Amino acid sequence: NRQVAFAARPDGEPTAETFFIREVPVTALESGQILCRNLMVSVDPYLRLKMYDRESYTPPLEFGETIPGRSVAQVVESAAPEFKAGDLVAIQGGWQEYEIVKARHAERVDPALANPVSWLGALGMTGFTAYGGLLSVGQPKEGETVVVSAAAGAVGLLVGQVARQVGCRVVGIAGGSEKCARVVSEFGFDACVDYRAADFEQQLTEATPEGVDVYFDNVGGEIAAAVTRRLNTFARVAICGLISQYNGQSDSDPKAMEEYLRWILVRRLTIRGFIVYDLHKNHPEFTEVMSGWLREGKVREVFQRYDGFEQIVPAFLGMLSGKNFGKSIVRIAEP
Ligand code: NDP
Numbered sequence: 001n002r003q004v005a006f007a008a009r010p011d012g013e014p015t016a017e018t019f020f021i022r023e024v025p026v027t028a029l030e031s032g033q034i035l036c037r038n039l040m041v042s043v044d045p046y047l048r049l050k051m052y053d054r055e056s057y058t059p060p061l062e063f064g065e066t067i068p069g070r071s072v073a074q075v076v077e078s079a080a081p082e083f084k085a086g087d088l089v090a091i092q093g094g095w096q097e098y099e100i101v102k103a104r105h106a107e108r109v110d111p112a113l114a115n116p117v118s119w120l121g122a123l124g125m126t127g128f129t130a131y132g133g134l135l136s137v138g139q140p141k142e143g144e145t146v147v148v149s150a151a152a153g154a155v156g157l158l159v160g161q162v163a164r165q166v167g168c169r170v171v172g173i174a175g176g177s178e179k180c181a182r183v184v185s186e187f188g189f190d191a192c193v194d195y196r197a198a199d200f201e202q203q204l205t206e207a208t209p210e211g212v213d214v215y216f217d218n219v220g221g222e223i224a225a226a227v228t229r230r231l232n233t234f235a236r237v238a239i240c241g242l243i244s245q246y247n248g249q250s251d252s253d254p255k256a257m258e259e260y261l262r263w264i265l266v267r268r269l270t271i272r273g274f275i276v277y278d279l280h281k282n283h284p285e286f287t288e289v290m291s292g293w294l295r296e297g298k299v300r301e302v303f304q305r306y307d308g309f310e311q312i313v314p315a316f317l318g319m320l321s322g323k324n325f326g327k328s329i330v331r332i333a334e335p
Helices: 116-120 125-138 154-166 177-187 200-207 221-228 256-266 286-296 309-320
Strands: 002-006 019-023 033-042 070-078 088-092 098-102 145-149 169-174 191-194 212-217 231-239 270-273 303-307 327-331
Touching: 002 309, 033 088, 033 116, 070 098, 070 116, 088 098, 088 116, 116 125, 116 327, 125 154, 125 212, 125 231, 125 286, 145 154, 145 221, 154 169, 154 177, 154 212, 169 177, 169 200, 177 191, 191 200, 200 221, 212 221, 221 231, 221 256, 303 309, 309 327
Parallel strands: 145 169, 145 212, 169 191, 212 231, 231 270, 303 327
Antiparallel strands: 002 019, 033 070, 033 098, 033 327, 070 088
16 A cells, blocks of 8 residues: 655745655454545645645644545445445545545545545535635625635635625635636636736726725735725635745735725624534535535536646645646556
């Protein structure tokens, strides 16, 4: 069983040296467990947060720990009545070839409902983050303007499409004119603004003529500050992620916090951070609704696909630096 494990805490951006690959034997099954072979694994930004030795919503990685992550896997051997060899499951499989999990921790993947890869995308943690975070925390209403950052990424593309289903005007923010053009032409956003452009704030103002009612924040930092200045009275901010700070970048403006608090008061803002698992109980309808939208073509997903176990680390590093369009996944075995 080949595994990618944690080697060293990075100072700034992670590199190949942050990880090491090892091989260990597969252990024996106990009653109630299933042995799964990972077919495709997810690479996610929160792993960068786990590389710090500090308090967070998820514990720090220990040296030598196998890197965690969701996977779609095939059951190889079962010691549980719920599954048989050959079944497809979504599990906490980690960056490795095989994992043993308790059957009750495995979610059945039903290929009749959607393509199995969707359990890492629109039907998985990514999709639920977008759907639950937007609807429960952002609370958009028809006709309102929703802005989402990291709009060309996994969560962002889905946030915009869910907001369109609600009947909102949707404005994305992403890095580079090419990404922005695709977000609009292929995913139905009303506009998408390139945060690297010299006149970014001017473009954001033009794209939000009636201000912003909901900001789904994936990045924080100066992009969030710019959107805050566009927020309407009683606007909602759903803080999903702060990827612009994950490599330890600091906000250069010491007055930024004062300015932020001032806008919270002046515009009577509701600002709420959330973690995907806080929201599950709010949305029992999620899988049915989202799989319906996928089948009807109302929501589209796109994957940045990598092939081969050796590509897991490059896929992760590429995603952190914005080389992806849509959800990054690595296929490591065939069913
Ligand atoms: P993405 O697919 O969006 O990939 C990350 C993207 O972040 C890159 O493509 C890049 O796009 C953008 N990015 C990287 N650095 C910066 C920067 N300095 N400034 C602005 N944008 C940057 O990843 P996910 O969709 O998986 O995650 C998006 C966000 O959602 C992350 O912050 C993540 O932590 C958060 N998240 C939170 C969850 C929760 O429960 N709260 C659950 C899942 C995700 P570009 O080219 O546009 O810069």
